Amino acid sequence: MGKQPPVPLLINGRRSDGRLPNEHRPVRMEVGVINNAEGSALVAYGNTVILAAVYGPREVPQKHLELPDKAILRVRYHMAPFSTSEGRKSPTPSRREIEISKVIRMALEPVVILERFPRTTIDVYIEVLQADGSTRVTGITAASLALADAGIPMRDLLVGVSIGKVSGTIVVDLNQLEDQYGEGDMPFAIMYGRGLITLMQADGEWTPGEIGQAIEMAFKAAEQIYRLQKDTLKSKYVESSISLLT
Amino acid sequence: MPLYVSDKQIVLPGDIIATRDYNVTGSIYWDGDAAYSAVVGLVSIKGERDIEVIPLSGIYKPRTGDIVIGYITDIGLTGWVVDINSPYPAYLPIQEATLKPVDLTMVDLKSLLNIGDIVLARIIDFNLTKDTPVTLTLKEARLGRIEGGTLVEIDASKVARVIGRRGSMVGIFSEELGCDVTVGQNGRIWIRCRDPKDESFVARVIKFIEAESHTSGLTDRVRSMVSQYKGSKTTSTTKPR
Numbered sequence: 016m017g018k019q020p021p022v023p024l025l026i027n028g029r030r031s032d033g034r035l036p037n038e039h040r041p042v043r044m045e046v047g048v049i050n051n052a053e054g055s056a057l058v059a060y061g062n063t064v065i066l067a068a069v070y071g072p073r074e075v076p077q078k079h080l081e082l083p084d085k086a087i088l089r090v091r092y093h094m095a096p097f098s099t100s101e102g103r104k105s106p107t108p109s110r111r112e113i114e115i116s117k118v119i120r121m122a123l124e125p126v127v128i129l130e131r132f133p134r135t136t137i138d139v140y141i142e143v144l145q146a147d148g149s150t151r152v153t154g155i156t157a158a159s160l161a162l163a164d165a166g167i168p169m170r171d172l173l174v175g176v177s178i179g180k181v182s183g184t185i186v187v188d189l190n191q192l193e194d195q196y197g198e199g200d201m202p203f204a205i206m207y208g209r210g211l212i213t214l215m216q217a218d219g220e221w222t223p224g225e226i227g228q229a230i231e232m233a234f235k236a237a238e239q240i241y242r243l244q245k246d247t248l249k250s251k252y253v254e255s256s257i258s259l260l261t
Numbered sequence: 262m263p264l265y266v267s268d269k270q271i272v273l274p275g276d277i278i279a280t281r282d283y284n285v286t287g288s289i290y291w292d293g294d295a296a297y298s299a300v301v302g303l304v305s306i307k308g309e310r311d312i313e314v315i316p317l318s319g320i321y322k323p324r325t326g327d328i329v330i331g332y333i334t335d336i337g338l339t340g341w342v343v344d345i346n347s348p349y350p351a352y353l354p355i356q357e358a359t360l361k362p363v364d365l366t367m368v369d370l371k372s373l374l375n376i377g378d379i380v381l382a383r384i385i386d387f388n389l390t391k392d393t394p395v396t397l398t399l400k401e402a403r404l405g406r407i408e409g410g411t412l413v414e415i416d417a418s419k420v421a422r423v424i425g426r427r428g429s430m431v432g433i434f435s436e437e438l439g440c441d442v443t444v445g446q447n448g449r450i451w452i453r454c455r456d457p458k459d460e461s462f463v464a465r466v467i468k469f470i471e472a473e474s475h476t477s478g479l480t481d482r483v484r485s486m487v488s489q490y491k492g493s494k495t496t497s498t499t500k501p502r
Contacts, residue, residue, distance in 0.1 A: 053318075074349070134348075135348040167300075169275070252301075252317060
């Protein structure tokens with residue numbers, strides 16, 4: 016790490032934005048925000064705002080890519096030029112964005128029941144509208160909601176949670192500052208209902224004890240987000256009938 | 262041997278439905294001894310042990326025997342490529358399009374069906390090993406090119422509600438308004454009314470059914486909408502007989 020953060024990341028058990036170590040930023044979500052897509056979702060973890068849109072299952076334009084026994088999943092994670100605080104980001108997919116696209120795809124693949132639609136493609140577009148840390152996990156939460164909204168068969172809803180280490184303390188849901196100057200980060204994708212993990216990465220140095228603690232914290236944070244995902248999906252169908260009665 | 266859901270309940274992906282003692286069908290998957298929902302869906306308990314999970318959204322997956330409404334998108338050497346609103350392309354071979362034998366060297370296929378034409382067809386084959394997995398036929402009484410009327414498109418998962426139980430919903434339109442509503446399983450619906458002015462109303466009601474498909478008592482609500490419309494029509498336009 017080496018670089019000194021502009022503000023201390025942890026004072027008296029409070030983080031730079033006033034949160035406790037196990038406190039998640041406020042989560043906001045909405046489904047069905049894009050009409051042209053089969054399914055879509057807008058998810059915000061604090062200042063990180065991400066739009067996900069799902070198209071398909073549809074015909075694979077490049078015939079050599081299609082698989083005879085299942086659908087292929089294509090994921091594009093992309094940051095909008097205006098999404099970062101440090102000036103304009105080039106819209107060309109960077110090395111980092113290409114890697115995150117693949118990582119998210121691999122997190123989603125065990126969840127989506129691809130065998131139901133052989134020889135087709137399911138396209139997931141994840142657009143970062145505003146970046147403030149934890150973008151890949153926010154993207155996973157949004158992508159999972161958009162897939163469910165599209166009616167694509169899935170084994171469970173997927174929740175993305177990031178865990179990090181700042182000043183020797185394990186914290187949940189890193190923001191930009193903690194991501195940049197912290198001692199480590201560990202993104203998770205969790206099928207909360209089934210108790211499975213489909214993505215776990217780690218950066219920095221972690222002791223076995225800390226990893227155990229990180230997993231525990233990730234599941235605790237995932238529970239809240241999982242509930243919110245379910246409520247959001249249900250409200251799409253329940254509210255419309257209420258509005259009709261009045 | 263528990264059952265974890267009730268009738269008309271909304272379930273989400275990963276929600277447990279029932280154990281192996283029940284016959285669970287629809288958009289579900291089995292894991293170990295239990296069935297889980299795979300989609301955002303509605304539970305329908307059909308009998309003692311029969312449970313179905315009906316998806317609330319989703320695309321059309323072709324099945325052999327389905328009646329669909331398709332658009333001709335391309336003309337090949339021996340048939341037409343048809344868009345049937347599904348991820349799998351459909352093909353209508355010439356021998357399935359007409360009863361008369363056609364000499365391919367003499368007849369221009371465009372004269373039979375042209376690009377942009379709309380056909381009511383039946384799926385006679387769905388085979389994923391073929392280049393165009395879906396094969397269509399027009400060789401049946403009411404099938405063929407369709408003209409006139411209005412076409413509306415809805416989500417394919419809502420088709421069952423537009424038809425209603427044993428055609429009750431479609432029956433309302435034909436009894437009350439004299440409208441012939443042909444529902445393609447792929448979510449395209451063809452409306453023909455004795456009075457063409459009714460078609461836009463029927464299209465609106467079908468869109469309403471699509472939006473409210475998960476609620477109960479829909480048939481009665483539609484029935485009252487139709488009779489209300491009929492009432493307003495007779496009072497406003499007092500046509501001499």
